[in-house]
Amino acid sequence: MMLTSRTKNLYQEVILDHNKKPRNYRVIDEPTHSAKGHNPLCGDRLDLYLTVSDDNVIQDVSFVGDGCAISKASASIMTTLLIGKSLEEAHEMFDGFHDLVTGKSEDDKALNNRLKVFAGVKDLPARVKCATLAWHTLNAALENKDEVTTE
Amino acid sequence: MSVTFEHKKNGINTENEMKRRIAEIRRDFPILNRKVNDKPLVYLDNGASTQMPKQVIDTISAYHTYHHSNVHRGVHTLSQESTDLYEEARETLKKYINASSTKEIIFTSGTTDSINLVMHSYAKKFLKKGDKILVSNMEHHANIVPWYMLSKSHDVEIVVIPITDSGELDLDTFHDLLDDDVKIVAVNHVSNALGTINPIEKITETCRERGIITVVDGAQACAHLTVDVQTLGCDFYAFSGHKMHGPTGTGLLYGRKELLDVMDPYRGGGDMILSVSFDEIIYNEAPFKFEAGTPAIAQVIGMGAAAKYINEQDKKFIHSYEQKLLEYATDKVSDVPGLKIIGTAENKISLISFIIDGVHPHDIGTILDEEAVAVRTGHHCAQPVMQRYGIPATTRASMSFYNTFEEIDALVLALKKVTDLFDVN
């Protein structure tokens, strides 16, 4: 069936795949950091868990929750990218991702290709919060806040 | 088309005649001509807000162009005209819901404001610690939060009337919950999340016998049912102008005069007093004592024009047409893979709330919008309903008499694009 180009851009194969089979979808029993993310507009909720070593490297990261395909895929892809990264690298990645989905940067060469599948979000301002929920929750967890809402 | 059309019933002879009448109605609504993403708009979000016919738009525009002035104040011509138009709207709305007097018609800013008025002006004065308020499990937050606030400030208890799996009030449990502490029963006439039409007359009859005050949220009923507050037998009835083809910023509270007379105003200011000195203030009578300050004059006049517009329609025809749309849509969406309707009560307005296996409503809403189909997705300000069914959200298609069978087909086609993309079988 004919889909509009915006629909096709937004719901790329990779996103649909992560939505259906989210990676690292589990609870970490004794995380060093965790936080709950909530998007009140659409009811998306996710719990994020992290194990960070003393030298600030992310050893493990996981999530569970309920949300739209964009927020679930974003969380899933985020977890696959963060394992083994330093906190500094994680922050840089978020900045690049944020610029992409809000349309601030067109083609950031340094940005990981797996994040570029979210480029379609910039055409749909209402969905930016879905794409960034996991990342905002990550920030909250690292800052030792328990809860974050995107409003 | 799988709907059968009964011949010569309700004066409609043929399917063609029905379509002709709907096409004529559609010409009154300029917005239905617009396009979204280069496709004709399919507006199925009437539960959130209904569109205005040009008769309403023109009335508001004429008011601004020729008559605007403040009401109930000046002796000059314009002020007299705007006061007359404003009070005419009250008269029209009185007839619209068959109240016995315009003194029972209070203009508010919407359903939410109306229910807050009852909470502040009635409940705060007459309820005391230990009293109970029954609130149904299918209420909009507008009929929950004010009572919750009262429960905190006045130590009254909120007790929930449960609903059945099909989305109907559990009347047996309702009766069991009634005891001498119950002072108010707050229910909606029609549920915005499920479409259920509740048996208000039965509820008010029981409550009257026990001296319990009934507060009915009519937001979703006012455009789709003939509302007769005397037959319904409720003490208070609240609704919004923008849900009955009028403008936003308007609403109405009907209250039985005996109750309004003993209630105190909850907002003070101009227009609601007879005299003011620093020693004594004498309030105006109802409805004016509840309408402090300059009201939304143009919008109220527009709401009156909307009531007039609906009154001029063949109501039997539009009600049966909306039911045909519901039947058709219920049948057609059942072809969509993985789709489950939430809210299958026997009596429903033309509204379908549903979920699709493995697809979040937010994604459905985005893809449907690309196809120019406007629906609401989310919890519909009725989170307890979502909790009751153990779901985070639904997608809701809510119809009006200007919608067509072809638009339902467009909805279903767009939904099949969604299930194709998400590989739902």
Ligand SMILES: Cc1ncc(COP(=O)(O)O)c(C=O)c1O
């Ligand atoms: C059943 C019901 N009650 C109350 C409201 C609140 O109406 P308003 O926002 O116009 O005050 C709505 C609107 O969605 C509703 O559907």
